[in-house]
Every structure is written in structure tokens, then in C-alpha cells.
Amino acid sequence: MTHHDMPASADAAACPLEPTGLWVRATASRPRRHRDGWLFDLQALDPTRSGRLTAFMSADFTQQVEQASGIMLHEEDLVGDHTVLLTLTVDPLLGLTGRIIGLDRGLMLRAWAERDAQVREALDANGLWERQRELPMPRRLRRVFLIEPDDGAPHAIGDGLARWNELGMIALIRHPLAFEEPGAVAALHSAFDAANDQFDWGTLDAVIVEPGTGFAFRALSDPGLAQRLCEFPVPILTRRTRPVTLLDGLAFRSFDTARDLAALLIEILHRELREADRPRLEAIARELGPAPAAEDRPVNGAALFD
Known part of the structure; x- marks a missing residue:
């Protein structure tokens, strides 16, 4: 016998036999x-x-x-x-x-699934669940708001968007937060407050949510946040988590991998190029020649012609 088998005293209420479980x-x-x-x-x-x-x-x-x-x-x-x-x-x-x-986490998974189903049913009954997916596909990708984990680790979506930002292809606003820490719901509301400010200024084309690695992500299934995101006026793109959250179901588009999400962004950029009518712009450039250097342009309100 070990000391774990022996009661601490004659009237001990209990004695643990497997202290490690x-x-x-x-x-x-x-x-x-x-x-x-x-x-x-x-x-x-x-x-x-x-x-x-x-x-x-x-x-x-x-x-x-x-x-x-x-x-x-x-x-x-x-x-x-x-x-x-x-x-x-x-x-x-x-x-x-x-x-x-x-x-075992299966107990929580079942409880989460039941709760999410109830919230989704309520949002659907109020005509909100499909609201994001009814938004039109973005016609351009010039300003992007990225909500990403603050873990300091590399993430394919954030790294790719940062490169596009450095090349001048897009303007990227990065908003890191802790998805699985206490206060995550409030932090997400603050992030979408900031994103909505960009929209009010008329300069936001998409919000991308990259949760990173983890297990719970229950903040992304908060009922109040879910309702707000259903009604958010800008397309929300996200990478699906495991287990899935309400955001995965209500978002404009959700993807299993960062590569799939990037493919849609590239498609939007290609569309922007097509609609820019590049042959016309190239014809204008050929006819007018190179643009004058900055020092040759009129300044201080000077007249264009004598």
C-alpha cells in the first residue's frame, strides 16, 4: 500500500486513491x-x-x-x-x-451546438441570419479591416495581406485581440466599432476575421455579437474554426483554409482590374505620354494656362 491508500485519520471523510485521476x-x-x-x-x-x-x-x-x-x-x-x-x-x-x-470535451460540444442552434433559429425567425450573404460581392479591395489573434505567431492571411499592403495594392488596418480570453466579446465589439467607423467614412471594402489556432472561440457565438454581425453593412470573411461558431454560419463567406480565403480576395482584385478598363487607360497613357514630374505641375493655385 502507498500513503495514498491510508486515511489521514480515523474519522477522515475520504481518502484519495488516484490523486492524478x-x-x-x-x-x-x-x-x-x-x-x-x-x-x-x-x-x-x-x-x-x-x-x-x-x-x-x-x-x-x-x-x-x-x-x-x-x-x-x-x-x-x-x-x-x-x-x-x-x-x-x-x-x-x-x-x-x-x-x-x-x-471529455464532447459534453461541451453538444451543449455549444444546441445553444448555437437556438440562437440561429431566433436570428432566422427575425430575417437576420441570411443578411450578410445577401450583400453584393465587393467590386474592389482597397481598404481591408483584419481582426486577428494577438499571439505574435505568423498567420498566412495576415502575412499575405501585409505584403499586399507593403506593395501598395491595398490599405490594411490590423486589429489584434485575444479570442479565447475573458473580455473577448467586448474586444470584438470594439473591433467592429472601429471597422464601422471606417465604413462611415466610406473607405471599407471587407472585414476579415482570422481566429488563429485554439479550441473554444465561444466569443464568436455570442448571441448579441452574432445579431450585430448579421446586420453589419460590410461583407465579413472568415476562416472556419473547429468546432464551428455562429460567425462561421452567418458570415458573407467562410472558408476552411487561408488559401481558399485568399483565392476569393484574388478574384476580387482580378475583377477590379477588368472593370478598370486597362486598355482605355493604356491608350490614354500612350497618347498623353508620361505624366509630368511633381516639380513641373502647377502649385499654389497657379493657372493652368497663361
């Missing part, structure tokens, strides 16, 4: 209140194994999950097949008990 795949049933948390029955997925283990999930752990996921957990959320991380304790009343200290 043990991942268990089981069916959870019979959720019920107990002290400051929940009790569940865990049973092996193999029907030939009849044993059950009582599992306890504390209120503190529940709160941690809710803060990390943005989802309020209910007792029915844990009913069914799950993978949980347990520490084993011996409770004087309950006997051998598993204390839940970790959850």
Missing part, C-alpha cells in the same frame, strides 16, 4: 443533488459488467466548466455516455466514490 468511459444516470454538488451513477458501457460506481461533481468544478465553456450545466447534460476524469475516494456514507475532476 483516471479517465473512465461510462454511462451516467440518476443525477441527484448532494451537499454542494451532484451525484451520478456510472455504469460500464459493456452490458455484461453489472457493477456501478457513484460519482460526485462538486459545485466548484461545475462553475469552472461553466466559466470555461460559457454554458450553464444542468443535471440532464451529464446523463448518457461520457468520458470523465475521476479520482477515487472512500466516503463513509457512499463507500467507494469517483470524484469528477475532468470532462
Whole structure:
């Protein structure tokens, strides 16, 4: 036996047997209140194994999950097949008990999907869900607002747009923020405030959202933000995250890869070249000759002719 097997004192409430935890795949049933948390029955997925283990999930752990996921957990959320991380304790009343200290992310994914579906249904009922996709394709790409992660890492979309900016092909406004940190929703609202200012000045052709790498990105499914983005007057382009968010569904266009997103931007630039009527401009240049140097041009309101 190890020191983990021995109770600290004769009247100890419990003694941990697996302090680092043990991942268990089981069916959870019979959720019920107990002290400051929940009790569940865990049973092996193999029907030939009849044993059950009582599992306890504390209120503190529940709160941690809710803060990390943005989802309020209910007792029915844990009913069914799950993978949980347990520490084993011996409770004087309950006997051998598993204390839940970790959850497989599948639980959160299902809860997120259900919540997003409800928000999407409400936006669709109000005629907002398709609003972005009804916007016309940009006819030019001269000023772009990029919302990108502030992680300092290279990202293909940001790097490519920065190069175009250096070449004078576009004017790029970069707005870095932390997508998965507390306050991300407020930061996104501030970013779109700045983008909307550019639109009000008449100089914004597209907003690009590059979330970077990560897991949750729940700020991009915030109901209030989603409604605002549905009604945003400028096309929003984004690279899809995994798991998907509401932004992925409501955006003007969303793409699986940075290359796919870049292909659309290049298509817009080619269209701008076609509509610029380059043969006409080249004919004007040939007829008029090179433009005069800056020092040869009239200044200070001087007359063009004597």
C-alpha cells in the first residue's frame, strides 16, 4: 500500500486513491443533488459488467466548466455516455466514490451546438441570419479591416495581406485581440466599432476575421455579437474554426483554409482590374505620354494656362 491508500485519520471523510485521476468511459444516470454538488451513477458501457460506481461533481468544478465553456450545466447534460476524469475516494456514507475532476470535451460540444442552434433559429425567425450573404460581392479591395489573434505567431492571411499592403495594392488596418480570453466579446465589439467607423467614412471594402489556432472561440457565438454581425453593412470573411461558431454560419463567406480565403480576395482584385478598363487607360497613357514630374505641375493655385 502507498500513503495514498491510508486515511489521514480515523474519522477522515475520504481518502484519495488516484490523486492524478483516471479517465473512465461510462454511462451516467440518476443525477441527484448532494451537499454542494451532484451525484451520478456510472455504469460500464459493456452490458455484461453489472457493477456501478457513484460519482460526485462538486459545485466548484461545475462553475469552472461553466466559466470555461460559457454554458450553464444542468443535471440532464451529464446523463448518457461520457468520458470523465475521476479520482477515487472512500466516503463513509457512499463507500467507494469517483470524484469528477475532468470532462471529455464532447459534453461541451453538444451543449455549444444546441445553444448555437437556438440562437440561429431566433436570428432566422427575425430575417437576420441570411443578411450578410445577401450583400453584393465587393467590386474592389482597397481598404481591408483584419481582426486577428494577438499571439505574435505568423498567420498566412495576415502575412499575405501585409505584403499586399507593403506593395501598395491595398490599405490594411490590423486589429489584434485575444479570442479565447475573458473580455473577448467586448474586444470584438470594439473591433467592429472601429471597422464601422471606417465604413462611415466610406473607405471599407471587407472585414476579415482570422481566429488563429485554439479550441473554444465561444466569443464568436455570442448571441448579441452574432445579431450585430448579421446586420453589419460590410461583407465579413472568415476562416472556419473547429468546432464551428455562429460567425462561421452567418458570415458573407467562410472558408476552411487561408488559401481558399485568399483565392476569393484574388478574384476580387482580378475583377477590379477588368472593370478598370486597362486598355482605355493604356491608350490614354500612350497618347498623353508620361505624366509630368511633381516639380513641373502647377502649385499654389497657379493657372493652368497663361
